[in-house]
Amino acid sequence: MELFQHIKNHELVMFFNDSECNLKAIIAIHNTTLGTAMGATRLFPYKSEEDALKDVLRLSYGMTYKAACADLNAGGGKAVIIADPKDKTPELLKAYGRCINSLKGRFITGQDVNISVEDVNQIRTETHYVVGVSQANPTQATAIGVLEGMKASVDFLWPGRKMKGLKVAVQGVGNVGKILCEYLNKERVELFVSDNKIERAEEMKYKYGATIVSPSEIFDIDVDIFSPCALGGILNSSVIHRLKASIIAGSANNQLENYQTDSKLLESKGILYCPDYVINAGGLIDVYYERIGYDEQKAFYKIHQIYTTLMEIFTRAKAEQKTTLEIAKSIADEKIFKAKKSTERNFNRYSNKK
Numbered sequence: 571m572e573l574f575q576h577i578k579n580h581e582l583v584m585f586f587n588d589s590e591c592n593l594k595a596i597i598a599i600h601n602t603t604l605g606t607a608m609g610a611t612r613l614f615p616y617k618s619e620e621d622a623l624k625d626v627l628r629l630s631y632g633m634t635y636k637a638a639c640a641d642l643n644a645g646g647g648k649a650v651i652i653a654d655p656k657d658k659t660p661e662l663l664k665a666y667g668r669c670i671n672s673l674k675g676r677f678i679t680g681q682d683v684n685i686s687v688e689d690v691n692q693i694r695t696e697t698h699y700v701v702g703v704s705q706a707n708p709t710q711a712t713a714i715g716v717l718e719g720m721k722a723s724v725d726f727l728w729p730g731r732k733m734k735g736l737k738v739a740v741q742g743v744g745n746v747g748k749i750l751c752e753y754l755n756k757e758r759v760e761l762f763v764s765d766n767k768i769e770r771a772e773e774m775k776y777k778y779g780a781t782i783v784s785p786s787e788i789f790d791i792d793v794d795i796f797s798p799c800a801l802g803g804i805l806n807s808s809v810i811h812r813l814k815a816s817i818i819a820g821s822a823n824n825q826l827e828n829y830q831t832d833s834k835l836l837e838s839k840g841i842l843y844c845p846d847y848v849i850n851a852g853g854l855i856d857v858y859y860e861r862i863g864y865d866e867q868k869a870f871y872k873i874h875q876i877y878t879t880l881m882e883i884f885t886r887a888k889a890e891q892k893t894t895l896e897i898a899k900s901i902a903d904e905k906i907f908k909a910k911k912s913t914e915r916n917f918n919r920y921s922n923k924k
Contacts, residue, residue: 715852
């Protein structure tokens with residue numbers, strides 16, 4: 571692996587090790603043009619350290635674009651801890667908190683896969699540079715944003731049609747997926763669910779009458795909306811050819827295995843893709859407002875703006891004959907470019923005065 575070739579587009583990549591508590595962590599800061607890097611921490615038993623590095627680089631990249639498309643004054647970062655969840659200990663979490671603290675506020679983190687609110691509170695005993703432990707509810711906020719994205723997709727594809735009666739497949743009913751199912755049930759959709767933990771799927775069947783589908787078959791069922799809410803990288807050429815859905819709208823990060831080829835393949839199949847870092851920004855928005863001083867009204871107004879942002883992306887993609895991912899990236903790149911130029915102008919003014 572050509573390490574520096576892989577990290578060349580990142581501002582900072584740090585590796586942390588504490589042999590006493592078996593901590594192995596990587597923190598990646600992608601871009602801080604718009605503000606301090608924010609990104610949650612994922613704990614996962616990666617098959618290799620190379621897999622962990624690839625994941626944290628992709629995730630931190632996505633956070634930069636997530637913040638930009640949500641119009642937040644925040645940069646993109648992400649962290650991963652290489653560990654099996656069963657080996658998670660208070661000592662490991664506290665050691666990780668000390669790693670975060672050593673960066674002196676350059677990176678703000680919170681909860682992601684296999685990191686709970688209780689875990690974040692353990693981390694917080696060693697650092698104040700964490701979010702998601704007070705008024706904010708990032709999982710609920712993410713689910714609300716995904717629902718807004720689904721409504722935008724339906725309004726764009728089928729003007730005048732309601733969510734009621736649509737068939738929606740939710741892949742993964744963990745923290746966000748189960749809340750999304752609750753909201754979709756209130757919209758009176760027909761639910762199909764899958765999860766690697768059968769008890770989670772059975773809970774959705776019991777509560778909302780969802781039809782349980784095996785994880786291997788969830789891609790094949792005839793639905794209107796497919797909602798990936800588990801881990802990323804699940805949409806590739808072989809899977810996309812199996813999909814019968816008209817819309818992809820889910821909470822998972824890095825849903826596409828290959829950004830360029832897979833987004834074009836979806837477009838060629840006539841599937842409307844909601845760029846993941848746009849539709850799943852609700853959690854980031856919520857904890858961002860926790861960091862600057864929580865205002866529930868402002869936070870939820872911004873989350874509901876996900877609908878408006880996606881409608882703009884869909885409309886421009888159609889008019890410019892580009893993929894929705896290309897349009898989302900161009901919107902974010904423009905904001906980052908303008909912020910960079912503004913910073914340079916201010917710096918030059920200050921230098922000239924001196």
